[in-house]
Amino acid sequence: MTPAYVALESGHVLEGRGRAPGTARGELVFTTAYTGYEESLTDPSYEEQVLTFSYPLIGNYGVRDERFESDRVHPRAVLARELTDDVADWLAEEGVPAVDHLDTRDVVTDVREGGAMKCGIAVGEHATPDDARAELERCVAMSDHTEIGEQVSVSEPAVYGAENDGPTVALIDCGVKGSIVDSLVDRDATVHVLPHDTTPAEVEAIDPDVLFVSNGPGDPKNYDEAVSLVREFVDDTPVAGICLGQQIVARALGGTTEKMAFGHRGVNQPVLDLESGRVVMTTQNHGYTVADPGDHLEVSQVNVNDDTPEGLDGTEYDVLTRQYHPEANPGPEDTLDFFDDVLEMAPSRSRRPRAIPADD
Template structure:
């Protein structure tokens, strides 16, 4: 096998085994999920990041496209203790560098102690540690990726029919496919709009609910999505997941902040403050809501008290920081999508301008 090197912002360069060749850079993060590598590797929320798997063996049940959350691999590169040939060949076909035979425990510990950091990876023939360092030094902070929405969003509006029970206007900031299917399976028609959609385009379909999806990067860079939320707040029910929660909170007067290493995995405990019930959730985010503005905190993370759920009866808003659709992960919170459809049932006509 050919050489590979991983350069970290803390000054270390780790040697690894190349499984899929290439040179790239990104923010180094990790997921604690034991399964679901196909879903994780196709999750648009990993755009511009280098994904490390903490579970040691990745690929032990093959690669099946029906599990994909998008049309392509989304992280800039993948790191594992051991990658099977199936996964390595898939990543090579996608031109995504992949390495293994590295101590992923050391990488995960470094990210937990020092936070998500810039990373450079080179894999293949004739690569050097200096090549990896050069890639790392060219890595931009996530907040500097101001156009990241364009990388993961649809370019033109599309419609996914589910039976006409409700019309959902979904702002695609990097939506997982299972979010859309969770809505269509409940009878909703989902009108998917690009991340830079205008309020006028949304109004043209006269939706019952405005839904802001998950996605990568800094929520403050999704200015158009915030403008859409602001335009319809108080007139149209609004829902959001992950980045969507952050965008909704920001649009309504709240603030967000970057976390040290984020939440990425399928075993994050979330407590509902109204019922005291704790459910296990799937998460993938590096930012969180700091100031909730007019929205009520209804759910928190048991581990660190970060905001996991926001509601407003007055504004007809319901958002979740975690992924109720899971894929991979527990299905404890699938009822969120029933709550979204209930918002549609209660919808009042949009006031005339």
């Protein structure tokens, strides 16, 4: 059996079976999803993290690239109770260390009790616990990854659905999942996918009907350019956002964000719509949340488990955001109508000249 070690910030060193060799470090998180492992592993929101699957067997229906959400695996390493050979071989080809034969119940309990924590991974014939500890010592906090947007965003603009006749969407790519773009294109939108640090002039040249801020990894405080874009356009262009995008929009409109203890990750997060009283099941992947939406946004949906904001609506602007992933890849399809609601904002935009508060 190939040696494999996981050194945790709590001081524990776990020993498991090495399935894909290498060393790695990152923020240790877990997902409760029992399907959709291909989508989860290719979700850019897992950049700089070590992903633990709480479900005991991962890989029981193989690996198919048509399910991928991006062009690579994003977690720095993967932990599981058991990985099938298909998944282990895929991770090895991607150069992503993988460890199984772990008691993932204990790992999840540690994260739930101690919060998301730094960890170091060492896998290989000559790996030692000290190798894992050395990786842990080099690990930095998620908020210190100030350039994380560059790691996951497109470097050049791209256009999808150019032949469509519907609204034009300027999508700010902070780590967008492919199925989010597909969800808009399938509804007849033309989607311009733009780098996370796109300038106002570049967006203005597109003259979009909707400005859309995507999901992505890391601390929303490290996406100043995206925050500035929202503030620049919100008074005359409808604005939408998913996950990190909700947090960026909130910060642009005077709200605040904060890091959660261990975040929401999985396909079974219940969300309550405050107006209708309806509860839907959602897919989520985030470690930060909106602490205070400010004066220009109101909370329209909340997480049933902890009351954190799951949806924000503009009180004076055309703004619609969701903290969860409504594109449902993986996950339930309860919230696909979000994309219809976003595109319905396009024809009704009107200018509302109002000063937007700067960050404190």
